[in-house]
Amino acid sequence: MKADPTVQRRLLDLAQVDAELARVGHRRRTLPELTEVTEAERTLQARRDALVAVETTLGDLDRDISRQETEIEQVRAREDRDRKMLDSGSVAAKQLSDLQHELGTLQRRQSALEDDLLELMERREALDMDRQHARAQASKAEEALADASRRRDEALADLEATESKRTAEREAMVKQFPADLLALYERVRAQRGIGAALLRSRRCEACRLELDRHALVKVKNAPADEVVRCDECGAILVRTGESGL
Incomplete structure (x- = not known):
């Protein structure tokens, strides 16, 4: 799947809103x-x-x-x-x-x-x-x-x-994403709880695990517009200058 790198980075904003909504839900129950x-x-x-x-x-x-x-x-x-x-x-x-x-x-x-x-x-x-x-x-x-x-x-x-x-913000944000990218994000989020995360210093911020050498090579060699995912948790990995690639 391909998606503009700038659009992929916006997934982090969406994930942040979803994380806050999840915290609100947990807080309400507890x-x-x-x-x-x-x-x-x-x-x-x-x-x-x-x-x-x-x-x-x-x-x-x-x-x-x-x-x-x-x-x-x-x-x-x-x-x-x-x-x-x-x-x-x-x-x-x-x-x-x-x-x-x-x-x-x-x-x-x-x-x-x-x-x-x-x-x-x-x-x-x-x-x-x-x-x-x-x-x-x-x-x-x-x-x-x-x-x-x-x-x-x-x-x-x-x-x-x-x-x-936050729900109003989310409704406005999801309109910015291509349908296929949003569908993938929503599917992963439903299964794993986090749909997208920053790859920081070779570590997935969703599962907090460092990518192994094979995974790092694969991510490093992937084109900038390629949508890559964490082999451990399945989250969409958003690459930035902090990724350590």
């Missing part, structure tokens, strides 16, 4: 902010789950407290009724004894229920502190996720701007 967002989402979900667990336990405890308070009220009401009957002086001796016994039982029951209620209230107070802590932790996790998401979006926006600029 942004540390992507990992940060994933970790922040995982942390937030865990914090929210912890908050839900505490609130669920609190809800169960509130129902227990409500039942306990209801039972205490029922015991008090029964005690009040019995005490009024006792104070009325209208009960028989046998009933009087039964009422006194029942009042003693109700008082003991009420005392036990109130002790249990106090324990439930203490547990609730501790759980309420746990809920406040869980809410604060969830709030911090939300802020961390928002910060990571913002930085990710800013980084992606910068990459998008660079990619758009």
Whole structure:
């Protein structure tokens, strides 16, 4: 394949743009902010789950407290009724004894229920502190996720701007090359990652390997408009005064 040496040198500019586009693509896939967002989402979900667990336990405890308070009220009401009957002086001796016994039982029951209620209230107070802590932790996790998401979006926006600029440059550049030369370049780039590279000091800048004696002789003897390629990586070798031939 033949191509004007000046046109071949322009392949280096195209390769430089393609290398930057490749870096942009790699950067987009490996942004540390992507990992940060994933970790922040995982942390937030865990914090929210912890908050839900505490609130669920609190809800169960509130129902227990409500039942306990209801039972205490029922015991008090029964005690009040019995005490009024006792104070009325209208009960028989046998009933009087039964009422006194029942009042003693109700008082003991009420005392036990109130002790249990106090324990439930203490547990609730501790759980309420746990809920406040869980809410604060969830709030911090939300802020961390928002910060990571913002930085990710800013980084992606910068990459998008660079990619758009370089893509526009590339679209203008490819029009400068003959169809056969561009097709070769694109094929090599698709296969090897780099379509063209400078031959500098007898070394291919694509694979970083020095050409052996046989390859050097072949490249040196090739006409200036001959398109030559690296035997190792297949990249189009662009010859300049730096090639050391």
